[in-house]
Structures are given as C-alpha cells and as structure tokens.
Amino acid sequence: xxxxxxxxxxxxxxxxxxxxxxxxxxxxxxxxxxxxxxxxxxxxxxxxxxxxxxxxxxxxxxxxxxxxxxxxxxxxxxxxxxxxxxxxxxxxxxxxxxxxxxxxxxxxxxxxxxxxxxxxxxxxxxxxxxxxxxxxxxxxxxxxxxxxxxxxxxxxxxxxxxxxxxxxxxxxxxxxxxxxxxxxxxxxxxxxxxxxxxxxxxxxxxxxxxxxxxxxxxxxxxxxxxxxxxxxxxxxxxxxxxxxxxxxxxxxxxxxxxxxxxxxxxxxxxxxxxxxxxxxxxxxxxxxxxxxxx
Numbered sequence: 001x002x003x004x005x006x007x008x009x010x011x012x013x014x015x016x017x018x019x020x021x022x023x024x025x026x027x028x029x030x031x032x033x034x035x036x037x038x039x040x041x042x043x044x045x046x047x048x049x050x051x052x053x054x055x056x057x058x059x060x061x062x063x064x065x066x067x068x069x070x071x072x073x074x075x076x077x078x079x080x081x082x083x084x085x086x087x088x089x090x091x092x093x094x095x096x097x098x099x100x101x102x103x104x105x106x107x108x109x110x111x112x113x114x115x116x117x118x119x120x121x122x123x124x125x126x127x128x129x130x131x132x133x134x135x136x137x138x139x140x141x142x143x144x145x146x147x148x149x150x151x152x153x154x155x156x157x158x159x160x161x162x163x164x165x166x167x168x169x170x171x172x173x174x175x176x177x178x179x180x181x182x183x184x185x186x187x188x189x190x191x192x193x194x195x196x197x198x199x200x201x202x203x204x205x206x207x208x209x210x211x212x213x214x215x216x217x218x219x220x221x222x223x224x225x226x227x228x229x230x231x232x233x234x235x236x237x238x239x240x241x242x243x244x245x246x247x248x249x250x251x252x253x254x255x256x257x258x259x260x261x262x263x264x265x266x267x268x269x270x271x272x273x274x275x276x277x278x279x280x281x282x283x284x285x286x287x288x289x290x291x292x293x294x
Contacts, residue, residue: 003025003028003098003139004028006028006029006097006098007029007030007031007094007095007096007097007098008025008028008029008030008031008096008097008098008099008100008137009030009031009032009033009087009090009091009094009096009098009099009100010022010025010030010031010032010033010059010100010102011033011035011083011087011099011100011101011102012032012033012034012050012102013034013035013046013102013162014034014046014047014049014050014159014160014162015102015159015160015161015162015165016145016148016149016152016157016159017102017103017104017107017140017145017148018101018102018159019049019050019053019152019157019158019159020102020140020148020151020152020155020157020159021100021102021139021140022050022053022054022057022059023053023057023155023157024151025100025139026057026058026059027057030059031059031060031061031062031090031094031096032050032054032059032060032061032062033061033062033063033064033086033087033090034046034047034050034061034062034063034064035064035065035066035083035086035087036063036064036065036066037066037079037083038065038066038067040162040163040164042163045160046160046162047063049158049159049160051063053158062090064086064087064090066079066082066083066086070082076170076172087099088134091135097135098135098136098137099134099135099136099137100136100137100138100139101136101137101138102138102140103128103138103140103141104140104141104143104144104145104147104148105141105142105143105144105145105147105189105192106144106145106176106180106188107128107141108127108128108141108191108192108195109180109188109189109191109192110172110175110176110180110191111127111128111195112125112127112191112192112194112195113175113179113180113191114171114172114175115127117175119254121239121242121243122198122201122202122205122243123202123243123246125194125195125198126195126198126199126202127192127194127195127198127199128141128195129199130199205243206243206244206247209240209243209244209247210244213228213241213244216228216229216230216231218286225288225289225290226245226248226250226288226289226290227286227287227288227289228286228287228289229285229286229287230285231265231287232265232266232268233262233265233266234266235266237262238258238259238261238262238265241262241265242254242258245289249291250278250289250290250291251278252275252276252277252278253275253276255275255276257275258275260273261273261275261280264282265287269282270282270283270284274292277291277292278290278291278292279291279292
C-alpha cells in the first residue's frame with residue numbers, strides 16, 4: 001500500500017514472476033524495463049511480449065542493452081552488475097522512487113541454500129532483502145512459485161521461459177531444478193524462514209557489536225579508513241569483528257589467513273597485514289583498516 005503515491009521502475013524479464021509483477025502493479029505510477037544481454041537471439045521475442053503488455057496496460061516501456069563483449073568467465077556476476085547499473089541509470093533518469101525486481105519465496109530458499117553451501121555467515125543468511133538502502137524492493141518475496149502460477153492462470157498472463165534457466169551448467173540452476181524439488185515443501189519454507197529470522201536478528205546483532213567496538217573508534221563510523229585506538233581483540237571475536245567491519249564498508253573474502261590476522265590482533269605489537277583488498281596496520285596505539293585497489 002505504501003507504493004500508491006510512489007513511482008516504481010519494474011525490472012521485467014518476460015518470465016512468469018516478472019510478468020505477474022507487471023500485471024499486478026500496472027495501475028500504479030510505474031515504468032517497465034527489459035535488459036537485453038545480447039547473447040540470445042530469441043531475446044527480441046521477450047522484449048516484444050513485454051512491450052505488447054505494457055502498451056495494453058498503459059505502462060511506459062524501455063529496452064536496455066548490454067554489450068556482450070564485457071562478459072568473461074564469470075558471466076553471472078558480470079551480467080548482474082551490468083544489469084543493475086543500467087537499471088539504476090534509468091531509475092535516476094526517470095526520478096523513480098524504487099526499482100522493483102520480481103524475486104519470490106522460492107528464489108529466497110534457493111539463495112539461502114546456495115549461501116549455506118558456500119559457508120556464509122549471519123549477513124549472508126539474510127538472503128534476498130525485501131528492501132535495500134539503494135531503493136531496490138522485492139514486492140513479490142512472500143509469494144511462492146505456486147502462488148504465481150495460480151495468479152497467472154487466473155489472470156490469463158502470458159510469459160516466456162528463458163532456456164538458459166534450464167542449463168545444468170550453473171550450480172544455481174542445478175539447485176533450482178534438481179535439488180530443491182526433491183526436498184519437502186516444509187524444508188524449502190524453512191530456508192525462506194531462515195532468511196526472515198536473520199533479517200530481524202542481523203540489525204540487533206550489529207547494535208550489540210557497535211556497543212563493544214565503537215568506543216575504540218577514532219575516525220567517524222562511516223569513514224574509510226577505520227581507525228581504532230587501544231584496540232585489543234578477545235579470543236573468539238574474529239568473526240564478530242569482521243561482521244562489524246563489513247557494516248562499515250570493509251569486507252574481504254574469508255580465507256585461512258584470517259586466523260593469522262586475529263592472532264596478531266590479540267597481541268599489542270605493531271604489524272602490517274593484507275587480506276585481499278583490505279590492508280591492516282597497527283602503529284603504537286592506533287590500528288588502521290583500509291580498502292585498497294590492487
């Protein structure tokens with residue numbers, strides 16, 4: 001209901017979930033955008049379907065294009081970043097309040113499963129956030145794939161299937177097509193429930209961490225580099241310290257080198273240490289952390 005007086009840019013792919021979102025929110029102050037990655041010849045048919053429905057609903061439609069030359073070995077990550085960059089550019093141009101994606105409850109369960117498999121922490125267990133600080137919202141997140149199929153059937157909604165979503169080449173697709181369908185529905189719901197609980201617990205945990213670590217701060221909390229004075233890290237606080245730094249904009253890939261850093265932090269001697277793009281240095285009573293470009 002809070003969207004009635006807001007403008008929303010809908011990210012529409014042509015699939016079931018996004019076409020349901022387009023139908024559901026068409027009467028609001030909305031725009032629709034389709035991002036063409038330039039790798040599928042039949043992508044033009046996706047755009048044609050979305051354009052036809054936007055004309056039918058009276059929703060302004062925009063087709064955005066990504067140069068396929070930018071894609072390397074990590075296609076999924078590069079494509080995601082390029083897609084969001086284009087959508088944010090359009091959102092800002094339209095002066096829209098929100099950018100909406102059509103992630104649903106099954107996507108949430110899939111994301112949490114993948115992150116658990118990769119060894120995530122509390123922050124990762126939050127899964128897909130209903131709303132982000134940058135204005136991205138997921139209004140369909142509480143609906144299951146079954147709910148959307150029923151909605152599409154009831155409202156005669158057309159959609160197109162992306163053939164790349166059925167390729168077993170990507171681990172995410174194997175999870176979606178082979179692993180999650182074999183689980184009990186209660187298990188899948190539990191995965192989504194983990195995300196909901198983590199989203200509630202995470203900010204509370206950060207407040208507790210702030211109460212412990214903030215007294216050591218010399219520089220403002222949001223400033224990089226972060227400087228702490230007379231800082232000593234108790235045994236076992238390493239992951240909590242990393243979680244607190246992540247909220248300050250300092251994060252790095254977990255490696256077995258972390259233990260060496262935490263061991264140094266439990267002593268008072270000066271040292272220099274680097275983990276990925278994060279540089280740590282202690283001189284006398286000051287401990288500095290900064291993200292660097294390698």
